[in-house]
Amino acid sequence: MRKLTELEKKNIKLLTKNQVSVTLIEPTKTGLKKSIMDATGSVRSFLKEKSIHDYDLQKQGPNYKVLIPAVIHTGFQTISSKASLYRPLTKNGDPRIWFYSLTKIADPNDIMAITYSDDAFHVFNLTKLNIEELINTSIQNPFQDLIKKINTTENEVAYELLAMLKKIASAGPIRSMVDADTSVGRTLETALGIEINSSKKPDYKGIEIKSFRNSRTNRKNLFAQVPNWKLSKLKSSAEILDTFGYKREEDFRLYCTVSAITRNSQGLNLRIDNDIKQLIENSDKPEVGDFVIWNLDKLHNRLKEKHKETFWVEAESIRINNSEHFQYKLVEHTRKPITSQFDLLINQGIITLDHLIKRNSKGKVVEKGPLFKIKPKGIELLFPPSESYSLI
Structure with a gap:
């Protein structure tokens, strides 16, 4: 198309x-x-x-x-x-x-x-x-x-969560729990009384909460999903790292974004094969070629599972006494992702993939992804409805 x-x-x-x-x-x-x-x-x-x-x-x-x-x-x-x-x-x-x-x-x-x-x-x-x-x-x-x-109407749980967020926002900036990129989400979930865990299920009574600093250029996390290793040429994150990684300070790492519309500096790109319903990551190295595969049905199911209903919470980052604080200001409320458009948005370069793999000085390989992310303007193309609520 x-x-x-x-x-x-x-x-x-x-x-x-x-x-x-x-x-x-x-x-x-x-x-x-x-x-x-x-x-x-x-x-x-x-x-x-x-x-x-x-x-x-x-x-x-x-x-x-x-x-x-x-x-x-x-x-x-x-x-x-x-x-x-x-x-x-x-x-x-x-x-x-x-x-x-x-x-x-x-x-x-x-x-x-x-x-x-x-x-x-x-x-x-x-x-x-x-x-x-x-x-x-x-x-x-x-x-x-x-x-x-x-068109359908909002439900009671959404308004319940919105009221809680407005109460948190009205109390003013909240000090960050940790000094990390993920602190904006961890801080809000703690304020809501949500236990921090690695569960793939939505955060609050079926609603996923995604918090982010209010830079309009930031891509937003959709979900993490490893490839189908059985179908892939490379069988682990460690093999991907060994093939495409680079030395950075004390770590050997592969931190990069992969898109369907262009190759990155590592020579990697994505493509969809609709006939076999697969998302394929490819290298321009002839000896490597296609090296990992995701089943599109699996990705669609992860999207539906994670984002049946989502609050995207925007926060302003403020420095107070040399510590980062968050003023939560705006919510974008989405429902029922249109999985048939997930593939289209990958092909258009609006949904991309991030590798976050590193081997530390002790030789341990850590993988934070692969993370599927969406550009800010892509939210309304994928998630209906899109309603915005001011928290302050």
Whole structure:
């Protein structure tokens, strides 16, 4: 898929803010002419996750074609349609999808959004529609009705936690517990009475709490997840360190960010293979090549497990008597990550991976990651809804 325009990104942010889970598809000139589109990995994942359709269980040939009702949104009107999902007898049965009447709203390489509600697909053109205008206009329209129907309300636990955070913030700056990058989170969790532990479960009654200093350039931690060592060429963090590490002071370490859109100084990058549902880390060293693998289903499950509901708490760092203090000021509240967009955001370089591996002077290898992180502007692309609350 091509790089998204600013308008397309803005449209996705508005959809995710309103809890509309979508998958994206880019029809080609040939596809529009022949009324056929590849059901890409992200589309297949979306359909399977929503229990709409599983191509893995579908047999090849026209006798096994599946038709599902669809609504194509043109703005203030709709077109009644159907979606055709099938696997042809030719070309290894590669999954296909088509929406009748799609050519009435789509030009080649437009980005189409697909969602599902009331037993029907809903399709709209992100390249051409003004989503903000359709949602906010005083003129009632089918698209606005769809958004309102999908949208959900806040729950009691969120307001309970918000009240606790406001009480903490009203007491003024809190002295940092430790002198470390992680102190902003540890200090807040202690103030909330949450025990510091290594559990992968959310922090407070199902809500994950992520605290950060208020630098707008800071990427935010999503979760840590080791590769599938059985499928990987390199079988441990120690092997990764030995292959790509460097000497720094008394430690031998590999501290670096890895992205899908460029190679870093160590020659590393990421790529997604949707056909086998894997995230692969690659080296430009010919003798190494692809060296570690993550199963995308595993990453999706970690994201859903960790961030079913999240409070992203922004803090101002203040020096008082030569000690760091935190004034917690703002909360961004997100729910229900859209896992089908996780892959897209990796491909766009918005979600990246950090290696934090070192071997100390005693020869012990310590791994703090690998950490999957997201750029600040990517939050609204991945987590619906995005509501902000002032704490002071």
